Structures are given as structure tokens and as C-alpha cells.
Amino acid sequence: MSNLRRALHRRLLPAGARFGTGLIAVAAVVLVPGAASDLVSGVASPPASAVGPQAADGGGTRVLPPPAADTPQPPAATPAGDNSPVPAIALDAYRKAAAKLKASRPDCGIDWATIAAIGQIESGHAAGGQVDTHGTTLTPILGPVLDGHGYAAVPDTDHGRLDGNTTWDRAVGPMQFIPSTWTRWAADGNGDGVKDPGNLYDAALAAGAYLCAAGGDLTTDQGLDTAILAYNHSTAYLNSVRSWIDRYRGGATPTPAATDTAAQQAALQQALHAERKPSAAGQQALAYALAQLGKPYLWGGNGPNAFDCSGLAQQAWKAAGITIPRTTQQEWAGMRRIPLSQLRPGDLLIYFPQATHVAMYLGNGKVVQAPRPGAVIDIVATDANPILGALRPDPAAGSTPAVPRSTPAPKAKPKPTPHRAPATPPAATHPTTGTVTPAPKPTPTPTPTPALRAPTVTGPADDQPAGTAARFTLTAHGDTRTIRYRYTLDNAAPQTATAPRPGGSATVTITPTTAGRHTLTVRALDAAGRTSTATVHTFTTAAPAARLTATGDLTGDGLPDRIEINTVGELHLYPGTGPNTYSAKGTLVARPEGSPSTDWSGVTQLTVETGSAESGPPILTTLEGGLRYRFLANPDLTLTLQANQPETTSP
Incomplete structure (x- = not known):
């Protein structure tokens, strides 16, 4: 971790702050059994033979108050060949987990850097090593409530024992395990006889075992990618984990546009210590983006209720009267690039070698972004992910020149409002015939369709005998676009139920034939075939009676x-x-x-x-x-x- 990054973290961690440095925002993106290709939260399940009926971990948003002022902070340990420090106790946990897995799973080949990359993204190594001498977090690390509002709906599976919530699940600990997943993968990494998801040693060993089960041979690119995507099925997440693995292994950081990492950091330092004001349009774009804080990420989302990263950037600048391309790759290919040292608020930062993520620069070393499936729009450090470069949507617009912080900025003189070409060309008159050609009418921009709300599922009490018909009620919360529901029991083929009226509830009868825990996954559908995020309802059946x-x-x-x-x-x-x-x-x-x-x-x-x-x-x-x-x-x-x-x- 660079000195700049540590400085930014100190500035960005007030009490109750949300981490956003990684690309998992919570297991809120859960792939459920029987729907391995359908993203609910971005998290994919490893093979059923490896992990059983529950999907993997989540991570991202943490409620993490800072420790008391007199709490000693562990020193940072920098592995040989690496310029991204890891807290000493976290490094010890990752190395011991890798050593134990080398003995128990020699076919896996997982190394400490892979586990450390997950730990960095999920919790910033437990908020920079805020753990006691045994590796247990000083304060709980909890993900958002998985209640279907912007995340998958995952009803409580642990009676609140791990996450303190008896209604809905929350991801827990430095590796952000969903409670039911922790039950399957719980490990005692420090040998104290307790399996605690809030302990770095325990969580690191469990996460490593999960990755090995999902990917098999992690010394191959295919195996490593499969394991990472099992933890969170997101290309952006995969890219981020891979970049941190490279850093921790001492390899080159995959940032083609800034191969000189020291030069990149110097440029960011220069931008950080220069006081620039946004352009007039940039100020409007920033105001729009900041007004969306807390709204959920939705792949392909253009607002107003949910966005993806490029959708947020495009809509923010559209609110300022400037049209920019829709995707990050189009933005990187077609917009004006600027040096990082010249960043001003409102500029766009493109991340990862394939230009797969974009965020808007706020100033003071921060960006606002729509990070990933399952997350919400948040504010993070500028270099939270590997930077590819910077773009300026309004290069012709002026701003207050950069001046040192110690020198007061001169007052800007009033400027006339620049003339802008009309959005619609005027009518044209033919030079010889005099025929007037009407001006073309602008194509109206369609209003984005809000996402369907995830349905609620209610059913009978647990422990009904297997083979007993159970009636479940699927409710649309009054969303009149919902006309039917798609539901899947465990790994069976999906079925549909039609609502008696738009937005109405439907009742389905399901008869589990085996005893044990079952997962009923339900989505709402509209007339166009669009689906909501999934509600995952779990229940148990007793032995046949x-x-x-x-x-x-x-x-x-x-x-x-x-x-x-x-x-x-x-x-x-x-x-x-x-x-x-x-x-x-x-x-x-x-x-x-x-x-x-x-x-x-x-x-x-x-x-x-x-x-x-x-x-x-x-x-x-x-x-x-x-x-x-x-x-x-x-x-x-x-x-x-x-x-x-x-x-x-x-x-």
C-alpha cells in the first residue's frame, strides 16, 4: 500500500465509514443453486460437490468505527519485492493459512498473496489491522443488510448469532462470509479451539479452503480465475483481485498507461496538493453524482433508482448538458485524456487494463463511484483500484488554475456565459427552389425503467415432514409491473406462477421429498421478461412422517x-x-x-x-x-x- 493510499485511508475512515476499496460490496450478489449463470449479487457458487447448497461470500460495505486513540496499531510488514504493505498480523494470518492448505490441499497450490488480495478487497485487511493480538477484530465488520433493497434478499440463517440480525443475513468478518456459508467453511486458523469469522486467522484459512474447493489447481490461470469468480462473480472483481495478487507477489502492477508506479503516485500527489475548482458543468455533474450516494449498483442501470459505473458518469454529465459515451471502453477510446497531475473535480478516472471501471474525481484524493453488483454508490480513495488514466468531459471549459495550498487563489473574474450551439439544427431553405426543410425533431431520451423490486416469500414453519405439501405466498410489494414469478426449489428446473392481477400475490405449492435444508429462489417478472433480483428463502424439512x-x-x-x-x-x-x-x-x-x-x-x-x-x-x-x-x-x-x-x- 502506498504512502498516499495510507494517508487517504486515514482521511476516509470516520466512524461508521463504508469501505469501498474492493469490488465485493456484499454477498448481496448471490448466485443461488440452480441459477449458476444468473447474477443476483455477483457471487457465484463453486461446484455443488464442493460447497453444498449455499453460495459464497460477500463483502464491501462495513460498519467499522475506528479504534480508540490509545489502541496500539500493528506495524506494516512489506514482503520482499512488494511495495504494497500488509499489516504484520494480517500477513502472518495469510501465510499460515497458505501453509496449512499446502499440507491439506497440495493439489491446490494457493499462496498467501491470493488470500491477501481477497482480504485487501473485502475489508482492507480488517481496516488496516485493527485486530487484537489473537487476530480478532476490535469491532465487528458487517456488510449491508441483505433485505432485497439493492441486494439479494437472504433471510436470516443464524438467528442473529454472527451478524446480530434475526430477520436478514449480513456478511461478517474480514473475509465477509454470509453466516450460512461460514457454517459450511468455518475453520480454526489460530488453534484456539474457536471458529470465528471475525478472526483473521480463522477467516483467512476458511477463505483459502473455499477458493481451493472452487478452483482446484490455483497455479493455473483457469483455476485461479474460477476460484476468484466463485468468491464474487464479477469481471471487475476478478481484475481487482488479480492486480492485488500481482502486487503482493512482487510482479508488475497491470497498469499499461502508467507503468512507472512511482511516477503515477507522484502525479496523484501533485493533484492532491493542488487546489482546483471544477468547471461550471463539472460542478453540476458532481452535484448529480453526489445526490445518488447510497443507491444500488445495477448492471446496465441508467438511473434514476440504480446505476452502473458508466451509467452514473453518463447521467451526471448529461445533467450538466454534456453527452459522453455510455461504456467505459467507449469513454477511454473517444474522450480527451489528461495527465493525472492535472485532475480537477468532475474529471473521470478509468481503471484496470481493459478499461472496465470509471469513477468521478471529487478532489482531495477521493472519487464517487458505482462500484459493483451488490454495492451502493459510495466515495473511496482515488487509487482504490489500478488507474488506467484520466478523462475530461469538457476540455474546453476553464477552471481556476492550480495553485499551492499555501497561496490564496485569486478571485476569478466574471465570464460571459459561452454560446452553445442549439441542440436542434434550424430549418433549412433550399438555395434555388426556396423549399423550406423543417428542422429534424430531436430524439427524446427514454426515461430509464426502475428495477423490479425483489418479491417477498412467506411459507410454513420449519421442520414440516418431508413429502408434505407446503404453500408459499409470493408478494410483489404492489409493483404493478409484476405479472408472474419464477421460482426454483434447490436444483430443480425453474417454474412460473402467474399473479392473479398485475402486482398481485401468487401462491405456489411445493412438496420437498427429502429431509434437510432447502432453498427456494424467487424472482419477479414483468411483461417484457425483465426480472428482479432474487429472494432466497431457506427452510428445513424433517424426516418423513x-x-x-x-x-x-x-x-x-x-x-x-x-x-x-x-x-x-x-x-x-x-x-x-x-x-x-x-x-x-x-x-x-x-x-x-x-x-x-x-x-x-x-x-x-x-x-x-x-x-x-x-x-x-x-x-x-x-x-x-x-x-x-x-x-x-x-x-x-x-x-x-x-x-x-x-x-x-x-x-
Whole structure:
């Protein structure tokens, strides 16, 4: 970390400040099972075999008050060949995590620099090493509430034990784990017998294990990219992590436009210590951008309720009467570039070698940006990400010249308002015929469509027996554009439910057939097929319960047996051990050939006819769909459907 960056961090960390140096804003961008290509928050799941049903971590916005003034700050340790210091205790945590994973996962090849890059972006190494001697954060690091407002909706999974919220989840700790993900990947990195997501050693080891499970061989480009994208499925995030890995490994920072890092830092220092005023249009653009603080990031968003990075820049300058290109690559290719030393408020900074991010310079070493999926518009340090270069949307406009801070700036003389060409060309008269050609009408700019609001999902209480039909209500919050809902249970194929009226609620019936934890993912859809962010509703089911029972001697040993059909359509036979006692261990009895179905879920009545020498073997009788079926019980506890069945029942 450069001296400038540390100085900016000191200026940018008042109590309750939000970090924005990385490219995860919270797991708010969660990829849910069964929707691996559909971004909700930007976070992708590693293979199901590796991580189970929950998606990965988030990070970004942290509620992190500064430590007390008398709290000792750990020294910074700079690895050989690296000019980006890491707090000594954080460096120790990352190195020990990598060493343990080298022993337990030699096939992975993860190094400390990869774990450190994640730690840098997720929390700035726990806010610059604000941890105790054991590596536990002095104050909790919490991401935004995942309540569906600008983020994925992730209802509480830990009863508030880790994040203090009993309604919604929040990402926790220096590596920003969602509580349910921490439950799966929790680790004890410092050997104190406690697995704490707020401890650097524990969180670093867990994050490394997660990355190894997701990417496999991290010594390959493909494996490393896969692992990083599993942590947060965002190209900008991948670029940022890669750049920090290169820094920590001592390699060249991937910034082609500024290969001399020292020169770049000197230029930023020069801009920082020069007092420049924005142009008149720049002032208007800044006012617009700052008015959007706290609004959510939305890929492709042009406002007014959500923006992506280039959408915010374009709309801010549009408010100032100046049109700039829509994408960062178009901006970098077609706009006027300026030296970093000449930055003035309102200028645009382009980041990463592929020009994949843009922010607006505020002055005093800060930028305003729409950072990434799952995040909100915020203010961060100018060099929070690798800078490609700077652009000026209004190069012809003047501003107060740069002067040293110690010299008062001379008062600017009033200037006449510059003449601007009319937005619409005037009507033209043909020079010979005199025919008047009307002026073309300007193409109106369409009003951006606000994003659909994520639906609310309500359902029955947890621990209903597996196989029990459960009714879930999907609510649109009155957004009349919602006409249907798309929902997915676990990894099953998506289904749709139509709202009875625009903006109305829909009720769906779902029958989980296995016991355990289930994930119901729901999105709202409008008439154009646009979807909202996802609401992830989790619930648990208990073991199947008995639905129908009958007693009788089906085994032919003279003792009554218990026959039970459970809620998932299985038939179990519990042999009798006494007049009214039965074995605790049942035998699963399959349906024989010729049966009308493959399970017993359609049975509405169940009886046993005891066999005898005169009547023959015992018989199991069922009633299904108005038809009666008779099954002969064999000595090996299999059944045979009688040839003269089914029989029509009496009315």
C-alpha cells in the first residue's frame, strides 16, 4: 500500500465509514443453486460437490468505527519485492493459512498473496489491522443488510448469532462470509479451539479452503480465475483481485498507461496538493453524482433508482448538458485524456487494463463511484483500484488554475456565459427552389425503467415432514409491473406462477421429498421478461412422517405387524415382537410389477387380511383412486399383485 493510499485511508475512515476499496460490496450478489449463470449479487457458487447448497461470500460495505486513540496499531510488514504493505498480523494470518492448505490441499497450490488480495478487497485487511493480538477484530465488520433493497434478499440463517440480525443475513468478518456459508467453511486458523469469522486467522484459512474447493489447481490461470469468480462473480472483481495478487507477489502492477508506479503516485500527489475548482458543468455533474450516494449498483442501470459505473458518469454529465459515451471502453477510446497531475473535480478516472471501471474525481484524493453488483454508490480513495488514466468531459471549459495550498487563489473574474450551439439544427431553405426543410425533431431520451423490486416469500414453519405439501405466498410489494414469478426449489428446473392481477400475490405449492435444508429462489417478472433480483428463502424439512398405518400379521408368524405409508410414498413393514410391540427397524417394501404407480403416495386406505391354511397367504389391500388392489405377501417380505385385481369398490 502506498504512502498516499495510507494517508487517504486515514482521511476516509470516520466512524461508521463504508469501505469501498474492493469490488465485493456484499454477498448481496448471490448466485443461488440452480441459477449458476444468473447474477443476483455477483457471487457465484463453486461446484455443488464442493460447497453444498449455499453460495459464497460477500463483502464491501462495513460498519467499522475506528479504534480508540490509545489502541496500539500493528506495524506494516512489506514482503520482499512488494511495495504494497500488509499489516504484520494480517500477513502472518495469510501465510499460515497458505501453509496449512499446502499440507491439506497440495493439489491446490494457493499462496498467501491470493488470500491477501481477497482480504485487501473485502475489508482492507480488517481496516488496516485493527485486530487484537489473537487476530480478532476490535469491532465487528458487517456488510449491508441483505433485505432485497439493492441486494439479494437472504433471510436470516443464524438467528442473529454472527451478524446480530434475526430477520436478514449480513456478511461478517474480514473475509465477509454470509453466516450460512461460514457454517459450511468455518475453520480454526489460530488453534484456539474457536471458529470465528471475525478472526483473521480463522477467516483467512476458511477463505483459502473455499477458493481451493472452487478452483482446484490455483497455479493455473483457469483455476485461479474460477476460484476468484466463485468468491464474487464479477469481471471487475476478478481484475481487482488479480492486480492485488500481482502486487503482493512482487510482479508488475497491470497498469499499461502508467507503468512507472512511482511516477503515477507522484502525479496523484501533485493533484492532491493542488487546489482546483471544477468547471461550471463539472460542478453540476458532481452535484448529480453526489445526490445518488447510497443507491444500488445495477448492471446496465441508467438511473434514476440504480446505476452502473458508466451509467452514473453518463447521467451526471448529461445533467450538466454534456453527452459522453455510455461504456467505459467507449469513454477511454473517444474522450480527451489528461495527465493525472492535472485532475480537477468532475474529471473521470478509468481503471484496470481493459478499461472496465470509471469513477468521478471529487478532489482531495477521493472519487464517487458505482462500484459493483451488490454495492451502493459510495466515495473511496482515488487509487482504490489500478488507474488506467484520466478523462475530461469538457476540455474546453476553464477552471481556476492550480495553485499551492499555501497561496490564496485569486478571485476569478466574471465570464460571459459561452454560446452553445442549439441542440436542434434550424430549418433549412433550399438555395434555388426556396423549399423550406423543417428542422429534424430531436430524439427524446427514454426515461430509464426502475428495477423490479425483489418479491417477498412467506411459507410454513420449519421442520414440516418431508413429502408434505407446503404453500408459499409470493408478494410483489404492489409493483404493478409484476405479472408472474419464477421460482426454483434447490436444483430443480425453474417454474412460473402467474399473479392473479398485475402486482398481485401468487401462491405456489411445493412438496420437498427429502429431509434437510432447502432453498427456494424467487424472482419477479414483468411483461417484457425483465426480472428482479432474487429472494432466497431457506427452510428445513424433517424426516418423513407416517401418513397411513395398519396392523395385521403380514409376515405369517402369528404376531401382528405394523405397516406404514409415510409422507414421501414409502411403505415400511415393522415386524411384531409382541402383542402390541413392533421392531424399531422397518423394512422398505417396494411395489410389485403391474402396480398402477411406482410408490404408495396415492393410497387412501390400507388394510391387512391375515392368512390361514384355508384362505392362503396374508393379503395387503389398498384403495387408490377409487379402485381396490390386493397384494399377496410372500415369505421374503415382497408383494405380488393378484391377477384378478383391481376391483371396483362399492359406492
